[in-house]
Amino acid sequence: MARTCLTVVLAAGDGTRMVSDKPKALHPVAGLPMVAHVAAAAIAAGGEACAVVVGKGGKEIGEHLADRGDKVDLFEQAERLGTGHAVLAARGAIERGYDDVLVLFADTPLLRPATLVRMREQLAAGADVAVLGFETDRPDGYGRLIVTDGALQAIREHRDASAAERAITLCNGGIMALSGAHALTLLDALSNDNAKGEYYLTDIVEIAQSRKLKVVAHKAEETEILGINTRAQLAQAEAIWQARRRGELMDAGVSMVAPETVFLAHDTQIGRDTVIEPHVVFGPSVHIGSRATVKAFSHVEGAWIGDDCAIGPFARLRPGAILASGSKAGNFVEIKNATIGAGAKVNHLAYIGDAEIGEAVNVGAGTITCNYDGFAKHRTSVGAAAFIGSNSSLVAPVEIGRGAYVASGSVITEDVPAGTLAIGRGRQVNKDGRVAKMRERASKTKS
Ligand code: UD1
Numbered sequence: 001m002a003r004t005c006l007t008v009v010l011a012a013g014d015g016t017r018m019v020s021d022k023p024k025a026l027h028p029v030a031g032l033p034m035v036a037h038v039a040a041a042a043i044a045a046g047g048e049a050c051a052v053v054v055g056k057g058g059k060e061i062g063e064h065l066a067d068r069g070d071k072v073d074l075f076e077q078a079e080r081l082g083t084g085h086a087v088l089a090a091r092g093a094i095e096r097g098y099d100d101v102l103v104l105f106a107d108t109p110l111l112r113p114a115t116l117v118r119m120r121e122q123l124a125a126g127a128d129v130a131v132l133g134f135e136t137d138r139p140d141g142y143g144r145l146i147v148t149d150g151a152l153q154a155i156r157e158h159r160d161a162s163a164a165e166r167a168i169t170l171c172n173g174g175i176m177a178l179s180g181a182h183a184l185t186l187l188d189a190l191s192n193d194n195a196k197g198e199y200y201l202t203d204i205v206e207i208a209q210s211r212k213l214k215v216v217a218h219k220a221e222e223t224e225i226l227g228i229n230t231r232a233q234l235a236q237a238e239a240i241w242q243a244r245r246r247g248e249l250m251d252a253g254v255s256m257v258a259p260e261t262v263f264l265a266h267d268t269q270i271g272r273d274t275v276i277e278p279h280v281v282f283g284p285s286v287h288i289g290s291r292a293t294v295k296a297f298s299h300v301e302g303a304w305i306g307d308d309c310a311i312g313p314f315a316r317l318r319p320g321a322i323l324a325s326g327s328k329a330g331n332f333v334e335i336k337n338a339t340i341g342a343g344a345k346v347n348h349l350a351y352i353g354d355a356e357i358g359e360a361v362n363v364g365a366g367t368i369t370c371n372y373d374g375f376a377k378h379r380t381s382v383g384a385a386a387f388i389g390s391n392s393s394l395v396a397p398v399e400i401g402r403g404a405y406v407a408s409g410s411v412i413t414e415d416v417p418a419g420t421l422a423i424g425r426g427r428q429v430n431k432d433g434r435v436a437k438m439r440e441r442a443s444k445t446k447s
């Protein structure tokens, strides 16, 4: 779209009903704060500029968005005098002049970019104000859309509505698109003459009508504009988000045996023909390639997993785990900040941290990289095709050469050159006939 667009995200609510020390907008859905979901939807809908209006705790919101690399301007609404007043806190941004101004609420994390695009299309087609409405059988608390002869005349807030108006089931989702040419003059005309004594953004509709501007309503699914006020609603949004994303991944060729038991993060990427078994939890920043299998009860975060890998069951992949294609991390294996080479196997009960494991290495059951000495972390490196016998401790910093062989039960404290066998354990002693003597002695002392 050639039109320029500013998004104003209202996030000044203190979210009393969340009963939290954290601003409501920072509570996460799929591991991403609600305000970031909304900002991302706006950016995906072509909103090149984003202004976020914050109140108390606002700095935290700004810092969070900046950390993510979102380019947003922060505006403070010192006093909470209503949604119309909140939009005007971003006057500095609106004055820069845009074709479209989108007003979004930070507590509607399920909003889809496609819906915003359609609202912008209404502006492009000549509307001056476009309002997002939805049908619901529980309209209490929402503003009602008053439509006569197919035209949106006004939005009546629940508190100010008559009994007849309260019977209307078409409600205001809170999202509005304003033509940039009229946005400021409409906002400046708002008053606070209503039940709450607030500047209602919604009064813009009547003002626009009185000025013979074109006002339209656009409908969305109720779930899409679900407003989060409580932790129960947050959990409801999470469930809707998860179901939606699982569906998208399955449509893209990912198999899930029991999708309702798989928990995704906002940025989980999974390639086609990969199978996710039941009860798998993904934290943020996970990439999985094609034809991989993540077996049941695995927990994966911050990990990059290549094609044809097999993970789990009961594997824990932590941030910085990189598994090259065809490698395996089996049951009760934990991997952190470590690269596992192509075709390498860490099949059972191991901890691999701060390490490079080469191609085709076999790491035996119970192997541990002792990466932390109580003061600092150290690295372990294992060359290609090396064999690490079961129950070995690799005391970092340590380097094991290509094709080397570590005998099982070894405690490796010194580097092992390529192709070398290292045995770092007490030598076994067999005492011939000793057991019979022990038994004899025991039977005498029993009495
Ligand atoms: C609003 C709408 C209502 C709509 C509903 C949809 C108005 C007047 N009413 O009501 O028609 O059906 O949303 O959920 O717009 N905020 C500020 N500063 C303020 C006031 C609000 O930043 O001074 C922010 C809040 O943080 C929130 C958003 O604006 O993100 C909406 O405010 P809220 O008080 O929840 O409005 P509702 O009463 O739900």
Ligand code: CA
Pocket: 227, 229
């Ligand atoms: Ca609300």
